[in-house]
Every structure is written in C-alpha cells, then in structure tokens.
Amino acid sequence: MAQFDLxxxxxxxxxxxxxxxxxLGNELAQKGxxxxxxxxxxxxxxxxxxxxxxxxxxxxxxxxxxxxxxxWRVGKDFPNLPAWIVKAVGGSTVHWAGASLRxxxxxxxxxSTYGALPGANLLDWPISLAELAPYYAKAEDKMGxxxxxxxxxxxxxNNFRVMAAGxxxxxxxxxxxxxxxxxxxxxxxRGSCQQIGFCFQGCKSGAKWSTLxxxxxxxxxTGNLEVRPNSHVVKxxxxxxxxxxxxxxxxxxxxxxxxxxxxxxxxxxxIESPRLLLNSASNLFPDGLANSSGQVGRNYMRHMTGNVxxxxxxxxxxxxxxxxxxIIRDESRNDPKRGFVGGYEMETISLGIPFMAxxxxxxxxxxxxxxxxxxxxxxxxxxxxxxxxxxETNRVTLDPAAKDKLGMPVASVHYDDHPNDIAMRAHAVQxxxxxxxxxxxxxxxxxxxxxxxxxxxxxxxxEKPRDGVINKFxxxxxxxxLFVSDGSQFTxxxxxxxxxxxxxxxxxxxxxxxxxxEQREI
Amino acid sequence: MREIDRRTQFSRRGFLRTTGAAVxxxxxxxxxxxxxxxxxxxxKAIAPHAMATLVKAARDIFPHDHIGDVFYVRAVTPWDAKxxxxxxxxxxxxxxxxxxxxxxxxxxASPYLSVAWESDRVALLRGIExxxxxxxxxxxxxxSLYNQPEIWPKFGYEGSSAEYGGxxxxxxxxxxxxxxx
Numbered sequence: 001m002a003q004f005d006l007x008x009x010x011x012x013x014x015x016x017x018x019x020x021x022x023x024l025g026n027e028l029a030q031k032g033x034x035x036x037x038x039x040x041x042x043x044x045x046x047x048x049x050x051x052x053x054x055x056x057x058x059x060x061x062x063x064x065x066x067x068x069x070x071x072w073r074v075g076k077d078f079p080n081l082p083a084w085i086v087k088a089v090g091g092s093t094v095h096w097a098g099a100s101l102r103x104x105x106x107x108x109x110x111x112s113t114y115g116a117l118p119g120a121n122l123l124d125w126p127i128s129l130a131e132l133a134p135y136y137a138k139a140e141d142k143m144g145x146x147x148x149x150x151x152x153x154x155x156x157x158n159n160f161r162v163m164a165a166g167x168x169x170x171x172x173x174x175x176x177x178x179x180x181x182x183x184x185x186x187x188x189x190r191g192s193c194q195q196i197g198f199c200f201q202g203c204k205s206g207a208k209w210s211t212l213x214x215x216x217x218x219x220x221x222t223g224n225l226e227v228r229p230n231s232h233v234v235k236x237x238x239x240x241x242x243x244x245x246x247x248x249x250x251x252x253x254x255x256x257x258x259x260x261x262x263x264x265x266x267x268x269x270x271i272e273s274p275r276l277l278l279n280s281a282s283n284l285f286p287d288g289l290a291n292s293s294g295q296v297g298r299n300y301m302r303h304m305t306g307n308v309x310x311x312x313x314x315x316x317x318x319x320x321x322x323x324x325x326x327i328i329r330d331e332s333r334n335d336p337k338r339g340f341v342g343g344y345e346m347e348t349i350s351l352g353i354p355f356m357a358x359x360x361x362x363x364x365x366x367x368x369x370x371x372x373x374x375x376x377x378x379x380x381x382x383x384x385x386x387x388x389x390x391x392e393t394n395r396v397t398l399d400p401a402a403k404d405k406l407g408m409p410v411a412s413v414h415y416d417d418h419p420n421d422i423a424m425r426a427h428a429v430q431x432x433x434x435x436x437x438x439x440x441x442x443x444x445x446x447x448x449x450x451x452x453x454x455x456x457x458x459x460x461x462x463e464k465p466r467d468g469v470i471n472k473f474x475x476x477x478x479x480x481x482l483f484v485s486d487g488s489q490f491t492x493x494x495x496x497x498x499x500x501x502x503x504x505x506x507x508x509x510x511x512x513x514x515x516x517x518e519q520r521e522i
Numbered sequence: 523m524r525e526i527d528r529r530t531q532f533s534r535r536g537f538l539r540t541t542g543a544a545v546x547x548x549x550x551x552x553x554x555x556x557x558x559x560x561x562x563x564x565x566k567a568i569a570p571h572a573m574a575t576l577v578k579a580a581r582d583i584f585p586h587d588h589i590g591d592v593f594y595v596r597a598v599t600p601w602d603a604k605x606x607x608x609x610x611x612x613x614x615x616x617x618x619x620x621x622x623x624x625x626x627x628x629x630x631a632s633p634y635l636s637v638a639w640e641s642d643r644v645a646l647l648r649g650i651e652x653x654x655x656x657x658x659x660x661x662x663x664x665x666s667l668y669n670q671p672e673i674w675p676k677f678g679y680e681g682s683s684a685e686y687g688g689x690x691x692x693x694x695x696x697x698x699x700x701x702x703x
Contacts, residue, residue: 051682054669157689158697165700194688204684314699315523319679321694353679357668365583365651365660366644373668374586377678439700 002226004036006259011036012513013247013261015233015276018091019502020486021267022211023142025227026219027510033517035225036259037216038249040232040268041087044094046213049202053354056201060094062087065410066271067399072415073448074302077362082413083302084451085269089229090212092269092453093499095200097324098182098208099347100145101496102136105129106334107342107387110492113334114341120389120418121299125491126463126472135504143181143209143503144188153177154184154193157321159348162312162380166435167328167346174329178347181209181499182322188214195321197350231257234408236264236280236289236482244289244482250406263481263513263522265474267506270300270455270488274396275411277459277469290459290476295469297397299390299460300413301493302452304421306384306429307349309360309445310436311375318350318380326382331431332495340423343495344386346432351381360447372445379445380436384428385454387495389418396458454498459488473512474505481522485509524693528588528675554591555581556635561595567606572619575635576601579622580663582643586676593673597666618655625649 004011012028014021017039025037041062050056061084068075068082075082086092106113108129111122140148147153154177156164167175182199183192193207206213219225233249237258246260266273274297278288288296326348333343351359353376361369394416398409417425429446436444462468465477474489476482485506487498494501516522555578556562562570562577580594605612619634625646626634637643650656667673674681683689 051684054665155695157694161695161697161700169701193690194684195690195694196684196688197694198682198684205688315525315678316697317523317678317680317693320683320689320692352681353674353677354665354669357664363660365647367585370585373677374588 001220002034002223004034004226006257008034009246009260009262010034011259011261012263012265013038013259014265014267014485015247016091016267016269016272016486017089017211017216017227018086018267018269018486019093019211019499020506021265022090022093022215023503023506024265024267024485024510025225026211026215027507028514029219029222029224031510031514032224033514035219037225037227038231038233038247038259039089039091039227039229041089041229043089043227043229044202046202046204046206049204051196051198051201051204053201053352056198060086060088060202064404065402067402067410067412068414069412070394070415072417074451075415077448078451081451083269083271083455084453085455089216089227090210093210094202094212096453096499097199097497098180098322099324099327099497100140100143100179100181100500101345103129103132103494103496103501104332107492107494110342117341117389117420119391120420121392122390123460123462123467123491126461132501132504132508135508136500138507139500139503142507143500144183145500146178146180146182146184147176148179151187152184154180154182154322154325156326157195158316159318159321159350159380160326162310162316162439163326163328163346163348163382163435166437166439169438170431170435172328172330176327177325178327180322180325182325183207193322197319197321197323199323232406233268233276234279234406236266236276238280238282238284238289238479242284242479244479254406263483263517265483265485265513266459267485269486270458271396271411271413273484273486273488274458275398278398279408285478290469290478290482292478293466293469295460295467297458298392298395299457300394300396300415300455301388301390301457301490302415303454303493304344304384304386304388304424304428305449306425307381307447308384308429308432308436309379309381309447310441311372311443311445312378312380312439312441315377316380317377319352323350324348324383328435331428338427340420340427342387342420342424344384344424344428345495346428346435347383347385349381349383359450360445362448372443375443382432382435384425384432385495385497386424386428387493388421390457390460390492391416391418454487454493456487456490456493456498459484461489461491474509483509483513523696523698526675526678526680528678561599565602567612568602568615571633571635572615573598573602575619575622575633576615576659578635578643579647579659580667582640582647583660584663584667585640588676589673593667593670596670597663600666601662614655614658618650618653618659621650621653621655622646
C-alpha cells in the first residue's frame with residue numbers, strides 16, 4: 001500500500017472518501033496518478049457495522065456541531081443536526097440506500113424548462129444528459145446497478161408489495177424494485193443481498209456498493225492510492241500566483257500536518273466542502289477560496305422530502321429486507337398542471353423502533369403518538385423525494401460564533417422551502433396516502449422531513465464564472481488546480497437520489513484531471 | 523406470515539446495555555409507581571417522591587399499555603446519577619416536579635402522582651410542555667425508552683438480523699393478505 005511524503009508536491013490530494021472522492025481516487029490511481037485521500041473519519045469494515053440504529057449512528061454519523069436557521073422544519077426539530085451523513089472511510093456510501101437513478105434530460109436544463117421562477121436561482125447545467133450518458137453507463141457497471149447491464153431486479157419485500165399493490169390500484173404504471181447498487185446476484189467479488197434490512201447502518205454482507213470495499217481497496221491495490229483516515233482538513237493553502245499548494249489537516253491528537261499537492265479535489269459533501277472553501281479565505285480570495293462569484297455555499301439543495309406511513313389491519317413487518325428496493329416513478333416528470341414544476345419519486349423506506357420514535361413526529365407525545373407506534377408491525381412506509389428549487393438564500397455560511405474543537409468556525413445551514421417545494425410535498429403526501437388507502441390502510445401518518453441525506457449544490461457548476469463556482473469538469477473557475485468532486489457540484493438536484501450522478505461525474509472528472517495533468521495544464 | 527413472540531425476554535445483552543444503574547426486572551414487575559418502591563428509595567440525588575413522579579410522567583408522556591413499569595423506570599433511572607453529578611440538572615428536576623405538584627394541587631388538591639385519571643395528568647403536562655424540564659424529559663425518553671431492545675418484540679420489531687442471515691429465509695416477502703392482481 002502506498003505511503004506518500006508530506007512534501008510530495010506531485011500528488012492529487014482528495015478531501016473525502018465517499019461517492020465522489022473515493023471514486024475519483026480509484027479512477028486516478030488506475031491511470032497511474034498518485035493520490036492521497038484525506039478522510040476526516042475513522043476506517044471501519046463490514047464486520048464492524050452494527051444492526052442497531054443508535055449504536056450505528058454513534059459509530060458512523062457526522063456528529064460535529066453545525067447550526068441552522070430558516071423556516072424548514074428540520075431546523076426546528078434538529079437545530080444542530082441539519083444533515084445525516086457519514087464521517088468514516090467510504091463517506092455516505094456506507095449508509096446510503098443504494099438507489100441509482102439517472103437524471104432526465106430536462107433535469108439538466110431547468111432554467112430553460114421551468115422558466116424564471118420567482119424566488120429561485122435556476123440555471124442550466126453546462127453539460128447535457130448526452131454528455132454524461134457514457135459515464136452513467138460506466139458508473140452503473142462499476143456499481144452493479146440492478147435493471148442495467150442484464151442484472152435482475154431485487155426481489156420485493158413486504159413493504160414493497162404493499163406499496164406496489166396500492167400503486168396498481170391507483171393506476172401507476174412504472175412500479176418496480178428499483179435500480180439499486182445492491183447485488184441481486186453475486187458480482188464483482190461481492191455476494192448477493194441477504195435482506196438484512198439495515199442498509200442505513202452499513203451493509204454487513206457487502207452486497208451494497210460502497211467505496212469502502214470497492215473503489216478504495218481497488219485503488220490501494222495499484223500502489224498509487226493512499227487513504228489516510230482520521231485526517232480532518234481545516235484549510236487549503238494557496239501561493240501568491242493563485243495556485244493551491246496543499247492542505248493543512250488535523251490528526252485526532254489535534255496536531256496539524258501540511259500535505260503538499262499538485263492538485264486538490266474537495267469532496268467533503270455539500271456542507272463541509274463550502275465550509276472548507278470559506279475557511280480557506282486568502283489575500284487573493286478574502287471571501288473564501290474560489291469564491292469570486294460569491295456563490296460558494298449558496299443554492300443549497302436537500303430535495304423536497306417527506307414520508308407517508310400507513311397502518312393496516314394485518315402485519316407488514318416493513319423492516320424485513322432491503323430498505324429502499326421499491327419505487328414508483330410515474331410522478332417523476334415535469335407537469336406544471338399539478339401545481340409545481342419538476343417531479344418526485346416515491347420509494348420504500350422503513351425505520352426500526354428507535355428511529356421511528358425519534359423521527360415520526362419530532363416533539364410529539366401522548367396517545368396519538370404512542371398508538372401510532374403501537375401499530376408498528378402493521379406499518380408500511382414510503383419516502384417522497386423530489387426536486388427542490390435552488391435559492392441563493394438557501395446557503396451554507398460560517399457560523400459567526402460557534403467553533404469546532406479545532407477552533408474552526410462551524411457550518412451554519414439556512415434553508416427555506418420554496419413555494420414549489422411546499423406544493424410538491426402536499427401533492428406527494430396526497431398521492432402516497434391514496435396508495436395506502438387503496439389497499440386498506442386504517443391510519444395514515446404523514447411524517448416530516450428527516451435530517452438531510454441528500455446535500456447538493458453549494459459549489460455549483462456553471463458555464464459562466466459569475467453564476468457558479470466550477471466549470472463543466474468540476475474545476476473551479478478561479479483556480480486551475482482546485483476541483484470539486486462531490487454533490488456540491490450539482491447545478492440542480494433532479495427528482496432522484498444523487499449518488500449515481502456523483503459517481504458518474506467523478507469518473508468523468510478523473511479522465512479530465514488525468515488529461516490536464518498529462519498536458520501540463522495543471 | 524412469520525409472526526414473532528411478543529412476550530418479554532430479558533436478554534443479558536439488552537439488560538447490561540440499557541441499565542445505567544442496574545434495576546432488577548423481577549424486583550419491579552407488577553409493582554405500582556410509588557415513592558415506596560425500591561427503585562425510588564434507592565435514588566440518591568433525587569428524592570423518592572420526585573423519582574416516582576418522574577416515572578409516572580414518563581408513562582403519561584409515552585403511554586404504552588403493553589409495556590410494564592420496569593421499562594419506564596429504566597428509562598428514567600439514569601437521571602438520578604446525572605442529578606448527582608450535575609447541580610443544574612438536579613435543580614431542573616426538583617423545580618420541575620415541584621411545579622407539576624403545585625399545578626396538581628391547584629387543580630385536583632392532590633400531588634401529580636395521586637391524580638387518578640391519565641387525561642387529568644396529561645392536562646397538567648400540557649401546562650408545562652413549554653418548559654425546559656418537560657422538553658428535556660421528552661427528548662431524553664424518546665431515546666431511553668424506545669432504545670431498550672427488550673421492548674422491541676412488543677412492537678413486533680426484531681432488531682439485529684445479520685447474525686440470523688438477514689430475512690432472506692425468514693419472511694422478508696411473506697405477506698399473504700394483499701389483493702392479488
């Protein structure tokens with residue numbers, strides 16, 4: 001396994017080891033590029049994961065302090081936990097559900113398609129579906145996405161079967177067990193899904209794709225990739241000419257280390273990535289690194305989300321089996337006649353008793369709450385996830401007061417639902433309720449958004465430097481050898497889960513970084 | 523469909539995990555919530571009456587008739603140790619219970635513990651739900667009550683499954699009452 005010197009300035013240094021950073025690291029290593037991935041969290045393996053929601057949360061979640069503001073309900077319910085993401089090698093691919101969907105053509109062109117929506121900051125991506133399609137294909141093959149590459153779909157569990165039966169009665173047509181990066185048959189040295197049911201707690205069988213046990217060990221095997229866990233980057237450094245020269249990171253004892261770099265790629269998820277750029281302000285960039293546009297941290301998206309749970313006369317046991325292998329896609333289209341632009345997906349979800357208690361209706365108590373809990377075994381659940389509108393005022397900033405244990409200002413997340421998000425949520429809850437009612441639900445429980453698992457847009461891609469932070473390759477408009485490689489690149493969020501697009505962009509970015517290095521552009 | 527046995531099973535793992543201060547289940551099963559109970563008498567930083575009132579309030583906040591008092595006692599017991607180490611916490615509990623009892627005296631001429639009907643006690647809790655004491659108690663309970671593995675089967679939840687090979691051969695798709703189409 002490679003071990004590189006702190007003074008080695010020929011390296012690509014990647015900050016974060018999740019869908020973006022982990023994939024980019026392996027892709028570059030396969031091409032012979034020397035890479036160091038700095039990961040803030042620890043390194044666990046599948047055997048370390050626990051089928052226990054709170055214990056797993058303690059093990060894997062990013063729990064460092066954050067603050068919130070805005071009118072979103074998450075800010076009220078979880079003022080210091082705006083997002084549920086992972087701090088460990090593999091990043092949020094450790095706890096993701098596996099849903100792997102491509103954007104639709106129109107979802108790359110929202111300004112052209114939706115027009116100028118008041119209170120929103122819509123922009124077309126500088127790339128099209130046609131440009132990304134070959135990389136989507138590579139990502140689907142790499143991740144073993146079901147219903148692509150001849151891979152069969154996963155079998156439907158009880159929770160899916162309730163949703164599918166209701167969907168059929170309501171008249172929905174595109175209903176199946178999803179395009180999932182979870183093996184339905186052995187593939188790529190990993191076994192098939194055992195229907196364990198703890199997808200969000202780290203897959204103990206390894207059937208679900210995660211950079212932790214796919215990209216990262218493959219990259220390490222080349223001898224070109226070193227992954228350093230427990231290495232929390234606090235600053236990106238820059239020389240007088242404007243190039244970035246390396247990063248400063250803290251080890252768990254609080255000691256600071258300076259790793260030199262030829263290229264730096266930021267992939268710390270859409271809250272930490274802009275925070276790091278803002279915390280790396282320099283003489284040349286007093287408002288934050290690569291922030292001449294003022295767009296770093298802005299246009300934060302987290303998807304329109306919500307849930308409907310239905311309680312039935314007879315048992316469902318929704319927690320048995322793959323958490324999110326079930327989808328209804330009929331509402332994932334742009335049809336403004338519904339009262340909003342953009343679309344949404346309906347996907348199966350389940351929580352165990354501990355998380356159901358904490359997230360069903362935060363703050364609630366009394367018999368209305370407990371009688372719903374008593375219906376747990378007869379409950380089916382779906383997650384509603386749709387496109388939310390980017391707004392300049394929805395943004396990640398540095399908290400003026402709160403600092404982390406290293407003395408760095410923490411991220412503060414401001415979010416207000418756009419009227420379009422509210423209209424979409426109301427429609428989705430109504431449709432979800434109709435589905436469960438159609439198969440005999442005796443009680444419907446519309447639950448509020450959970451802390452954000454999909455964080456996007458805070459360093460967005462734009463054709464013109466004034467509209468965003470990075471160009472079509474994820475390269476910052478301001479600094480040639482500084483890249484962004486995670487979901488913060490997203491110009492818009494689309495209706496679907498973001499991971500497949502993050503991985504596709506990372507594969508494409510690796511081709512371009514390698515090319516630019518070869519041509520001495522960077 | 524494969525149903526599960528909902529009878530209480532005290533696993534050693536769960537017992538060790540959920541008891542900050544160990545409370546033997548057998549010592550509590552069937553007893554009523556009162557200041558005279560052993561677990562209330564054993565509290566060190568919180569007076570027995572306040573301890574019993576906390577447990578009663580815990581049950582009134584998250585009432586599950588199929589869950590025995592022992593689980594509410596266990597959920598609240600760590601508050602005694604915390605009060606022993608943290609004066610502010612102790613003061614919050616003491617003042618919170620005093621306020622609840624004062625409100626109960628005003629409305630029913632009896633302390634909270636002795637107010638007979640749940641609906642009357644719930645009305646008293648509604649009166650203090652904006653207080654730090656109530657919010658802290660509720661937020662703590664939503665984890666300390668529901669995170670006890672022994673109560674999971676009572677809700678029909680089976681907990682950890684990887685060690686049993688998941689649900690592949692244990693009913694992940696055994697639903698049998700849906701309309702066939």
